[in-house]
Amino acid sequence: MSFTQRQEALVNSSWEAFNQNLPFYSVLFYTFILEKTPAAKNMFSFLKDSNEVIQGNPSANAHAKMVFGMVRGAAIQLQVKGEVVLEDNVLGVVHTQKGVADRHFMVVKEALLKTMKEVVGDKRSEEFSVAWETAYDELAYAIKKTMI
Numbered sequence: 001m002s003f004t005q006r007q008e009a010l011v012n013s014s015w016e017a018f019n020q021n022l023p024f025y026s027v028l029f030y031t032f033i034l035e036k037t038p039a040a041k042n043m044f045s046f047l048k049d050s051n052e053v054i055q056g057n058p059s060a061n062a063h064a065k066m067v068f069g070m071v072r073g074a075a076i077q078l079q080v081k082g083e084v085v086l087e088d089n090v091l092g093v094v095h096t097q098k099g100v101a102d103r104h105f106m107v108v109k110e111a112l113l114k115t116m117k118e119v120v121g122d123k124r125s126e127e128f129s130v131a132w133e134t135a136y137d138e139l140a141y142a143i144k145k146t147m148i
């Protein structure tokens, strides 16, 4: 898998913009997920007790930060060594326990890409979307390999 320095830079700079406005983009991300899959609400401990995605929920923000941050980390790994390697199988265990399936990975991918398009606005390009999509796909593949 070849991932260029330019792709990595695109992911990195937009991730920083995402992170600077985390509470806002976190709400957008979960809203996109729930639009597609309302039932996903019951999967997340921090969503299941409320009727809307509340801005400023610390657990929701922390989770969004981890997901986007890990995709950014995957982009760095891809650029440096051409593959994404997880340190352990914790994420496989957590997601198996939560009942996460392939279709959920697709929904989260779409939500992540839509959120990142909002982050960069007019500056979005095909190259930008492909960079985020590739990094996400490779990370999701690495997680799925550790799911039983």
Ligand code: HEM
Residues within 6 Å of the ligand: 040, 043, 044, 045, 046, 059, 063, 066, 067, 070, 071, 090, 091, 094, 095, 098, 100, 104, 105, 106, 108, 136, 139, 140, 143
């Ligand atoms: C938890 C990352 C995809 C649902 C977590 C955690 C991380 C993470 C780091 C915390 C694990 C811990 O407790 O130590 C990711 C990444 C993903 C991904 C990087 C994709 C590349 C998904 C998908 C779903 C999902 C597709 C289902 C829609 C959950 C749930 C939890 C969780 C329900 C537990 C959170 C809670 O309720 O507190 N994820 N995840 N994740 N993830 Fe994911």
